[in-house]
Amino acid sequence: MTLPSLPFKNPLEELIGVSKIAAPCVIVIFGATGDLTARKLFPALYNLALDGQLPAHFACVGFARREKSHEDFRQEMCEAVSQFSRTKPIDDVLWQNFSQQIFYHRSEFDQDEGYEQLNRFLQELDRKLDTKGNRVFYLSTQPSYFPLIIEKLKQHQLVYDADKIQDKWSRVIIEKPFGHDVSSALSLQKEITKHLDESQIYRIDHYLGKETVQNLLVFRFSNPIFEAVWNNRYVDHIQITVAEEIGIGSRGNFWEEAGLLRDIIQNHVMQLLSLVAMEPPININATAIRNEKVKVMEAVRPLSEADLATQVIRGQYAAGLINGKEACGYRQEKNVNPNSYVETYAALKLYLDSWRWAGVPFYLRAGKRLPKRATEIAIFFKNTPSFLYHSRNKKIEPNILVIRIQPDEGISLKMNCKVPGLSQCIQPVKMDFRYGSYFGLAPPEAYERLICDCMSGDNTLFAREDEVMASWRLLTPVLDYWKAVQPKDFPNYPSGTWGPAAADQLLEKDGRHWRLI
Amino acid sequence: MTTADIQIVDIESELARLWDSRQEKDHIKACLCTLVVYTPDSNHAVYLKNIVQAFIEKIPCRIIFIQSDPLRDANFLHVSVSILRGGKVSIACDQIFIEASSSQMSRVPFILLPHLVADLPIYLLWGQDPTTEGVIFPALQAFAARVIFDSSGISDLPAFSRRMCALMDSLKNLDLMDMNWGKISGWRAALSQVFDSALKSQQLRTCKGIQIRYNDKNDGCGQHSEIQAIYLLGWLAAQMQWTLTGQEQEGNRSRLFSYTNRVNAFTVTLLPQTDQALPSGALLQIDVASADNTFFSIAPMCQLPKVMVHISTLEKCELPFTLPLPDLKRGSSLIKTILYDETSEHYRNMLQAIEHVWPF
Numbered sequence A: 001m002t003l004p005s006l007p008f009k010n011p012l013e014e015l016i017g018v019s020k021i022a023a024p025c026v027i028v029i030f031g032a033t034g035d036l037t038a039r040k041l042f043p044a045l046y047n048l049a050l051d052g053q054l055p056a057h058f059a060c061v062g063f064a065r066r067e068k069s070h071e072d073f074r075q076e077m078c079e080a081v082s083q084f085s086r087t088k089p090i091d092d093v094l095w096q097n098f099s100q101q102i103f104y105h106r107s108e109f110d111q112d113e114g115y116e117q118l119n120r121f122l123q124e125l126d127r128k129l130d131t132k133g134n135r136v137f138y139l140s141t142q143p144s145y146f147p148l149i150i151e152k153l154k155q156h157q158l159v160y161d162a163d164k165i166q167d168k169w170s171r172v173i174i175e176k177p178f179g180h181d182v183s184s185a186l187s188l189q190k191e192i193t194k195h196l197d198e199s200q201i202y203r204i205d206h207y208l209g210k211e212t213v214q215n216l217l218v219f220r221f222s223n224p225i226f227e228a229v230w231n232n233r234y235v236d237h238i239q240i241t242v243a244e245e246i247g248i249g250s251r252g253n254f255w256e257e258a259g260l261l262r263d264i265i266q267n268h269v270m271q272l273l274s275l276v277a278m279e280p281p282i283n284i285n286a287t288a289i290r291n292e293k294v295k296v297m298e299a300v301r302p303l304s305e306a307d308l309a310t311q312v313i314r315g316q317y318a319a320g321l322i323n324g325k326e327a328c329g330y331r332q333e334k335n336v337n338p339n340s341y342v343e344t345y346a347a348l349k350l351y352l353d354s355w356r357w358a359g360v361p362f363y364l365r366a367g368k369r370l371p372k373r374a375t376e377i378a379i380f381f382k383n384t385p386s387f388l389y390h391s392r393n394k395k396i397e398p399n400i401l402v403i404r405i406q407p408d409e410g411i412s413l414k415m416n417c418k419v420p421g422l423s424q425c426i427q428p429v430k431m432d433f434r435y436g437s438y439f440g441l442a443p444p445e446a447y448e449r450l451i452c453d454c455m456s457g458d459n460t461l462f463a464r465e466d467e468v469m470a471s472w473r474l475l476t477p478v479l480d481y482w483k484a485v486q487p488k489d490f491p492n493y494p495s496g497t498w499g500p501a502a503a504d505q506l507l508e509k510d511g512r513h514w515r516l517i
Numbered sequence B: 001m002t003t004a005d006i007q008i009v010d011i012e013s014e015l016a017r018l019w020d021s022r023q024e025k026d027h028i029k030a031c032l033c034t035l036v037v038y039t040p041d042s043n044h045a046v047y048l049k050n051i052v053q054a055f056i057e058k059i060p061c062r063i064i065f066i067q068s069d070p071l072r073d074a075n076f077l078h079v080s081v082s083i084l085r086g087g088k089v090s091i092a093c094d095q096i097f098i099e100a101s102s103s104q105m106s107r108v109p110f111i112l113l114p115h116l117v118a119d120l121p122i123y124l125l126w127g128q129d130p131t132t133e134g135v136i137f138p139a140l141q142a143f144a145a146r147v148i149f150d151s152s153g154i155s156d157l158p159a160f161s162r163r164m165c166a167l168m169d170s171l172k173n174l175d176l177m178d179m180n181w182g183k184i185s186g187w188r189a190a191l192s193q194v195f196d197s198a199l200k201s202q203q204l205r206t207c208k209g210i211q212i213r214y215n216d217k218n219d220g221c222g223q224h225s226e227i228q229a230i231y232l233l234g235w236l237a238a239q240m241q242w243t244l245t246g247q248e249q250e251g252n253r254s255r256l257f258s259y260t261n262r263v264n265a266f267t268v269t270l271l272p273q274t275d276q277a278l279p280s281g282a283l284l285q286i287d288v289a290s291a292d293n294t295f296f297s298i299a300p301m302c303q304l305p306k307v308m309v310h311i312s313t314l315e316k317c318e319l320p321f322t323l324p325l326p327d328l329k330r331g332s333s334l335i336k337t338i339l340y341d342e343t344s345e346h347y348r349n350m351l352q353a354i355e356h357v358w359p360f
Helices: A035-050 A070-084 A092-099 A112-129 A143-155 A182-192 A211-221 A252-258 A260-277 A286-299 A305-310 A435-439 A446-456 A465-484 A501-508 B008-020 B042-058 B102-115 B136-141 B157-170 B179-183 B185-194 B198-205 B227-240 B331-340 B345-356
Strands: A025-030 A058-064 A102-106 A135-139 A170-175 A201-204 A235-243 A312-315 A320-322 A325-327 A345-351 A361-367 A374-381 A400-406 A410-418 A426-434 B034-039 B062-068 B077-085 B091-100 B122-126 B146-149 B175-178 B209-215 B243-249 B255-260 B265-273 B283-289 B295-300 B306-312 B321-324
Touching: A025 A035, A025 A112, A025 A446, A035 A058, A035 A070, A035 A092, A035 A446, A058 A112, A070 A092, A070 A102, A102 A112, A112 A143, A135 A143, A135 A446, A143 A170, A143 A182, A170 A446, A182 A465, A201 A465, A211 A260, A211 A400, A235 A260, A252 A260, A260 A286, A260 A345, A260 A361, A260 A374, A260 A465, A286 A465, A305 A312, A305 A465, A312 A465, A312 A501, A345 A501, A361 A501, A426 A435, B008 B077, B008 B091, B008 B102, B034 B042, B034 B136, B042 B062, B042 B077, B042 B122, B042 B331, B062 B102, B077 B102, B091 B102, B102 B136, B122 B136, B146 B331, B157 B175, B157 B345, B175 B179, B175 B331, B179 B185, B179 B227, B179 B331, B185 B227, B185 B283, B185 B295, B185 B306, B185 B321, B198 B227, B209 B227, B227 B265, B227 B283, B227 B345
Parallel strands: A025 A058, A025 A135, A058 A102, A135 A170, A170 A201, A235 A361, B034 B062, B034 B122, B062 B091, B122 B146, B146 B175, B209 B265
Antiparallel strands: A235 A374, A312 A345, A320 A325, A345 A361, A374 A400, A400 A410, A410 A426, B077 B091, B209 B283, B243 B255, B255 B265, B283 B295, B295 B306, B306 B321
């Protein structure tokens, strides 16, 4: 009787502190002539190459409709990387070597012959570069193309049946938005899961690749002092802000269809909410972490009809001043209906019905053309029960822990100190940790981390299907309500201010106010 | 900006004065840890200062730099302070520089103790074998989180190996990072990926010969340039369970090691070669000839953080491929290696394997 052979254990492999090693693969970027490829994806790939994080056997193929040679595409990407890379100047020797792994494939998204040719080309690359048949397909296109492209990929055997093929893999990265409401998200999910297993789908939300967002878990779960007070006994309320000073730019067409709730709240803000509110996972594997995030989404109290009218605020920017320069209103932007009711600002008050957070309001806001760019989570702690230091006229300031996601990444804690001297004066002060001050040069960009993780098969930092659906189930009623009830006061905040007055009143009626950032 | 020699009692006030001076107002003071650097060799101090500069560009910290000179008879103790700038970014750090004669070294632990930054890690960057320094190291090891040391100056490897193993046994809570071990981490990872199947592992185990070329450039620091090559050989021998049966040295300083792998006997040759563009001791090429006439050649690519791997038999050549080889001149790779990479059991295994290597 022959005994089954034991799996090979490499005696040269050291299993400590191992960085993720991405497997050999080819990345095909659909929509390669678009803005995202030039501004984010290729600079990310270049920096991964610079740091030795790209697999030894690697190639990148840009797939788009325009006529272009490999050399043309390489030259364009060289210019893009030179302009947008976080590390400059470009390393000529490295680029020369890296560019030999960049190719271009022209085809329409619905052209069968184009996919056939792509398949043959990728197989040729497998032979030349030993990429072992592994594939990442990055769909940097309009969401409406996702089902078509995935169907074609499956039809032409560019994506594999995950159950049947074990010696090579294929993965698809999908950019947000995943659907535009719950039914379209469900429909999209149904379409793509005809051809792909959930394990092959990587829904990208680039916020999850940010160092400071990843630090949220480390901060919470490696500092027991904070985890001990991270609950409704000590926390008064939490504010999550995603503020942008830019307007919609040239994306009028997109914005008229999407609006801010779909563009920012449904994904980025909900991700921050789930990370700040989640329970400790049982381990740091993708499944365990994502399970806890989904629980947060499911614990959010659905918004009633009355809540939709009172706990959700929308706004649209009017003309104003940003950084001293005049800025036009939303309705004056290019490709925007001059009578548009699309929101460029939203604020919500949510409750989580969980043991940890019962009774704690979560105030979320996001907006365009606000006074400054800032993304942060502010945790307001309850004030002291006694009034030792409260005077008749002045209350003690509450402690506030602020996690700054961008810019000026860091964490600060506001606390109270006695002013030196004979009197009993109390002064709030801040303990401040800044990434830039302590860790020097810029950390990897979000897309670098996310692309590397996808190549390594780690989907921790990608949104899972049930997470996405849960946030759509929560927010679709808001979209429906807004569609049914037109706002009477649009535009209702000047550019360069912190949003409509109604957003301030949302907190003021609870005796609170938005943190001045 | 550096002060002239100051009184020990004035260390903190002089640092404060430097920070308050006009020149430093544009810089942010940052400190993540205390880095205590020690060298008994003034030539080696230059090398360590370069490491310190690379360090603070990534991990700003308070530096306490201690330099002694056992060869000088004079009795002296000089202290000065300065502000070190972290390269292009506007971050700056304290440095306290202590220069002491052998007779004054016993005072140094008392001088530096009040200036260790509380609550933050203390790292020791030791410019010699830490097992042989008996004054400062014992005083600091209780506080230190990690000892990073340079074994390039060690002449008696067997003795070092025994002492280091004993130190590792006695200091279980202290991380030890031998920089030469760190410098070959990329090579170890590359070899692990080259010989990553049962067949290839067997081909390595039962090979008929290995050549390791290393850079014997003289960098003026008096360091032994073959250390990394010997470490790599020791690591392979330990992991592949080879037994050393003999060694000899040829006139041009090539060293031959005879091994047996229970199937056949074979030789590993360490070949010095001079490359002015690369650091002294850097590995230049590794060639393995298996018993079934498969030839593996691994060499770094010019100016790229990669190695090129060629595998061939008598009949055919496979397509060459590349593997990453972190460039330890770049800050983040260096810092990751010396500060965060754990030292695995492979290091101890390697030390035991080189216990019988002749001293230099």
